[in-house]
Structure formats: structure tokens, C-alpha cells
Amino acid sequence: MSFYDKPSNVDKYIEMCKDYDGSNIYDVLQRYLNKGKSVLELGTGPGFDISFLSKHYQVTGSDFSEEFLSRCIKKFPKINFLNINASNININEKFNCIYSNKVLHHLTESELSSSLLAQTKILSPNGIIAHSFWLGEEDQMMEGLLFSYYRKEHLIALISDQYEILTTMSYQEFEKDDSLFIIAKVKSTT
Secondary structure: OOHHHOHHHHHHHHHHOOOOOOHHHHHHHHHHOOOOOEEEEOOOOOOHHHHHHHHHOEEEEEEOOHHHHHHHHHHOOOOEEEEOOOOOOOOOOOEEEEEEEOOHHHOOHHHHHHHHHHHHHHEEEEEEEEEEEEEOOOOEEEOOEEEOOEOHHHHHHHHHOOEEEEEEEEEOOOOOOOEEEEEEEEOOOO
16 A cells, blocks of 8 residues: 555645645746646646646646545546556546646656656647656655655756756745756657
């Protein structure tokens, strides 16, 4: 059983994040993604971001946690949800944007590279990724969960293997500049 499949852990996470405000990253996203476009949210969790996304975009939610999925399906019955492991995405749909907010930090660097490559295959032409990450020096394990931290330059270099960086925004979630939001589009193959 994964950490987020245990109802009490999901309850603790929801309580910890109850004052979450993603308006800073939503503002940046809206500059690069027109209203009405299709969005796959990787790691919907309790649905904090999907509330905003569904008002502006054709959104599909996803999570690897059955507990999060079952709660979101009840809370957002008009939204389609998929069970997706972000490290090896394997679906046949195409999206204008793949979005995640502090989700991909649960992947190792190798898994992140695999995920980014898999994302190229489900993006429509001119599609973008929009992901936020923790910035820092050392990975941590907390209650069996991996938290990968990156230096900004390293993360940009990693993403730049497959994508052209359109914009980045450093911001504070807990401490000054502890987070990075990146929007990028797949590099042209021609």
C-alpha cells in the first residue's frame, strides 16, 4: 500500500494543505494556455488545483492513489479521472497541456526523465507542460515518500533534453524561492 492509499494519510495531507493558494502559478499558466484547451493534471490529489483548472480548461484529472481518486470522483462527478502512475504514463489520449503541482518530486531523477519523455507522446502539437517542483540540495524520505529536490539549473537542464523552456517562476511556498514553476513545449523534431 502506498502512503496516499491510506485514508488517514490523505486526511493529514488535506489538513496540512487546507490554506493552499495556487493563484500565482495559475496566472502564469493562463498566459501560455488559452481558455478551453485540454489539460491532463498529473497527481490531482485532493483536487485543490482541479477546481481552478476545470473552470478554464477541459480538464482530466489523474492520480496513482485510489484513495485520492475515489474522493475526487465523488467531489467532481463531471470530471473524468484516470489512474496514472506519473513515472510511466501509458494512455492513448492527447492533451494541449500536462500540468502538475508538486507531484513529480516523488519520482527519482531517472523516473522523472522517463515521465518527461512519456509526456511528449501524449501532448498535441504545440502542447506544453506546466510543472512545479521543490528546489533544494538533498533528496529526503519522509514517512516512506521520496521528495526529490533540485537546483534550478539542473532541473532546467533535465527538462531541456526534450523541451524548450518557455518560462520559469521561482516562488515561495514555505521559504523564499523554495519552489519553481516551469512551462515548456516539446522541441520540434523537424
